[in-house]
Amino acid sequence: xxxxxxxxxxxxxxxxxxxxxxxxxxxxxxxxxxxxxxxxxxxxxxxxxxxxxxxxxxxxxxxxxxxxxxxxxxxxxxxxxxxxxxxxxxxxxxxxxxxxxxxxxxxxxxxxxxxxxxxxxxxxxxxxxxxxxxxxxxxxxxxxxxxxxxxxxxxxxxxxxxxxxxxxxxxxxxxxxxxxxxxxxxxxxxxxxxxxxxxxxxxxxxxxxxxxxxxxxxxxxxxxxxxxxxxxxxxxxxxxxxxxxxxxxxxxxxxxxxxxxxxxxxxxxxxxxxxxxxxxxxxxxxxxxxxxxxxxxxxxxxxxxxxxxxxxxxxxxxxxxxxxxxxxxxxxxxxxxxxxxxxx
Numbered sequence: 637x638x639x640x641x642x643x644x645x646x647x648x649x650x651x652x653x654x655x656x657x658x659x660x661x662x663x664x665x666x667x668x669x670x671x672x673x674x675x676x677x678x679x680x681x682x683x684x685x686x687x688x689x690x691x692x693x694x695x696x697x698x699x700x701x702x703x704x705x706x707x708x709x710x711x712x713x714x715x716x717x718x719x720x721x722x723x724x725x726x727x728x729x730x731x732x733x734x735x736x737x738x739x740x741x742x743x744x745x746x747x748x749x750x751x752x753x754x755x756x757x758x759x760x761x762x763x764x765x766x767x768x769x770x771x772x773x774x775x776x777x778x779x780x781x782x783x784x785x786x787x788x789x790x791x792x793x794x795x796x797x798x799x800x801x802x803x804x805x806x807x808x809x810x811x812x813x814x815x816x817x818x819x820x821x822x823x824x825x826x827x828x829x830x831x832x833x834x835x836x837x838x839x840x841x842x843x844x845x846x847x848x849x850x851x852x853x854x855x856x857x858x859x860x861x862x863x864x865x866x867x868x869x870x871x872x873x874x875x876x877x878x879x880x881x882x883x884x885x886x887x888x889x890x891x892x893x894x895x896x897x898x899x900x901x902x903x904x905x906x907x908x909x910x911x912x913x914x915x916x917x918x919x920x921x922x923x924x925x926x927x928x929x930x931x932x933x934x935x936x937x938x939x940x941x942x943x944x945x946x947x948x949x950x951x952x953x954x955x956x957x958x959x960x961x962x963x964x965x966x967x968x969x970x971x972x973x974x975x976x977x978x979x980x
Contacts, residue, residue, distance in 0.1 A: 645698065646697050647698055649694055649695070650687025666766060667713070668766075670706060670725070670765060671704060671707040672703075672760060674976045674977065677974070678698075681698040682962060682965050685966075692754070700752045702727070703724060704722070704778055705723070706719050706770070717770055722773065722774055724781040727757070728743060728925050743792065744925065748925070775939050780945055783948060787934045789925060792923055792924075794817050794824065795820075797895045797896075800824060806830075806872070806889070808852075808882045808885060809876035810832040814832075821845070828848070831857065834971065844943070865891070868891050872890070895921060896918060898920065953978070961977065962975075
C-alpha cells in the first residue's frame with residue numbers, strides 16, 4: 637500500500653517546534669527519492685527556533701545537513717546514482733541568471749533558497765531532490781555525511797582567502813564551520829592558529845590540525861598573535877563567529893596586506909577602524925555556502941579516516957525529542973558542535 641503521509645519536524649514559530657504529518661513526496665523522472673537517516677541541526681536552525689533568523693519562512697521543516705540513502709531513482713537519472721547508496725544533498729539553489737551565477741559562483745546566488753530556510757528542509761522521513769544535487773559515495777556512512785555540508789562552508793572560506801603553505805591563518809571560532817576552516821588550512825600546509833573561548837574546543841582544534849590555540853577569554857589575543865607571528869599578525873583571518881568583537885578582532889589583528897574571510901552573520905551593526913582597510917590594503921572577502929568542489933574535498937578528507945568524527949557529534953535524538961535537542965544547544969551554545977536527528 638502506498639504511503640501518503642510521513643512524519644516531519646517543524647518549527648512553527650519562535651520557541652515552538654513539533655512533530656507533524658506532511659504529505660509524502662512524489663518523484664519526477666529527473667529526481668531521486670531519498671530515505672533520510674540523519675539530519676544535523678545548523679546554527680541557522682537554532683536561530684530560527686530562537687526567533688533570530690530574518691531569512692526564514694515560517695512554519696518551516698528545518699534541515700540541510702543531510703545523511704540519507706537513495707531509495708529510488710527516476711527514469712532520467714544517470715546510472716552512477718543507484719538505490720542503496722549513502723549520500724547527501726547540495727541544499728542550495730541557483731537561478732543561473734544573476735551576477736553571481738553568471739560569474740561562476742552559484743553558491744552566492746542572489747535568489748538562493750536553502751533547504752530548511754527559505755523552503756522546507758530534510759528533517760522528515762523522505763525527500764526528493766534533483767539528481768544533480770545528490771552527492772553519493774558508499775564509502776561514507778549516512779551519519780558522517782551530515783558533517784559534509786557544514787565543514788564544506790569552512791573549506792570554502794579557505795578557498796575564498798586563497799590560503800597557501802606560506803600563510804599563517806587564524807580561525808576565530810571553533811564550531812563546525814571553523815573546524816572546517818582549520819582542517820582545510822592545515823591540509824594546504826598553512827600554520828594554523830585556533831581562537832575560541834572554550835578550552836575543549838581548542839583541544840579538539842589542535843587534534844584537527846591547529847598548530848597554536850588562543851583562548852580569547854583568558855589570554856590577550858593581540859599579544860599572543862604578535863608572539864606567534866613575529867609581530868606581523870596572521871596573513872589570513874577567518875571570522876566564523878559573527879559577533880562585533882570578533883569582526884573587529886579580524887580587521888585589527890590581520891597582517892598588513894592580509895586577507896579576512898567573513899562567514900559569520902553579525903546581529904547588529906559594527907563600528908570599524910576603517911583606516912586599517914586602507915593602511916593595511918586589506919582584502920575583506922565574504923564567504924557564503926560552498927561549491928561542489930568543497931563538498932568533494934570534505935568527503936576525501938573524511939575517507940582518509942583521520943577525522944575524530946564522533947567528537948564532532950554532540951548528541952543524537954529521535955524526531956520527537958527535537959525540542960530537547962535545541963534546548964540543550966540553547967543552554968550550552970559553546971559546548972555543541974553538531975546535534976543530529978535520527979530517523980529510524
